[in-house]
Amino acid sequence: xxxxxLIPARGGSTAIKNKNLQEINGKSLVKIAWxxxxxxxxxxxxxxxxxSKEIANEVEGGNDFNNAEVDSITKISDIGFLHKRNSDDxxxxxxxxxxTFKIASLITHELxxxxxxxxxxxxxxxxxxxxxxxxxxxEWSSIISVKDAETVHPLKMFFLNHFLSxxxxxxxxxxxxxxxxxxxxxxxxxxxxxxxxxxxxxxxxGDKILPFIRSTDINVNIDNPEDLEIARFxxxxxx
Numbered sequence: 001x002x003x004x005x006l007i008p009a010r011g012g013s014t015a016i017k018n019k020n021l022q023e024i025n026g027k028s029l030v031k032i033a034w035x036x037x038x039x040x041x042x043x044x045x046x047x048x049x050x051x052s053k054e055i056a057n058e059v060e061g062g063n064d065f066n067n068a069e070v071d072s073i074t075k076i077s078d079i080g081f082l083h084k085r086n087s088d089d090x091x092x093x094x095x096x097x098x099x100t101f102k103i104a105s106l107i108t109h110e111l112x113x114x115x116x117x118x119x120x121x122x123x124x125x126x127x128x129x130x131x132x133x134x135x136x137x138x139e140w141s142s143i144i145s146v147k148d149a150e151t152v153h154p155l156k157m158f159f160l161n162h163f164l165s166x167x168x169x170x171x172x173x174x175x176x177x178x179x180x181x182x183x184x185x186x187x188x189x190x191x192x193x194x195x196x197x198x199x200x201x202x203x204x205x206g207d208k209i210l211p212f213i214r215s216t217d218i219n220v221n222i223d224n225p226e227d228l229e230i231a232r233f234x235x236x237x238x239x
Contacts, residue, residue: 004045004109005037009117010090011052015224020055020117022228024235029117031058037115040127049083051090056082073106097204104199114192118222122190141206143193145214149186153178188214189221
């Protein structure tokens with residue numbers, strides 16, 4: 001099967017300025033993601049999608065960004081490609097699903113992996129294990145990486161309006177110990193694997209989502225300055 005890696009890296013950010021360009025151990029988050037995909041040796045193409053010249057310049061051949069047309073895909077190395085995003089796909093509220101549908105229509109692939117720069121803790125073994133899963137398992141619509149979320153169990157969560165209303169309404173006593181509540185998990189942002197046949201029909205995750213359960217020991221999805229500092233501290237031992 002033809003595996004393509006998509007690294008979505010827009011330039012704008014609010015909680016952390018230039019988030020995808022922030023460095024850990026002297027390397028930007030987007031370059032970490034790019035190198036991880038290259039070192040995995042499983043991708044036919046690695047595609048970075050950005051609206052930022054500075055982000056494009058983080059990878060080999062990215063200096064062609066200024067000459068590229070908006071919404072075009074340009075080859076920048078042997079397996080490296082650059083997608084120049086338009087402003088509609090680079091806003092704070094732009095949907096990653098819509099960007100993915102657009103890119104999927106522009107490339108030839110069977111499996112599209114989304115590799116987000118903000119989840120920098122990935123190993124080559126995980127790439128290889130996931131590739132084996134895609135070849136071994138048949139009945140799935142997508143694969144996403146998740147981690148245990150029992151400390152923030154949704155049965156103990158509420159929507160905040162004038163009054164509180166439960167996020168999930170089940171016939172379960174939520175006052176019982178956390179260990180007795182149904183096991184839950186949360187997306188950790190590291191891996192999404194999507195099928196071309198589904199993306200063609202504008203199906204993002206689908207109804208048969210296969211979990212790839214990862215350890216929470218070293219697993220950070222960077223969303224705020226505190227996350228970034230934690231990632232910088234942990235990455236020294238991780239590498």
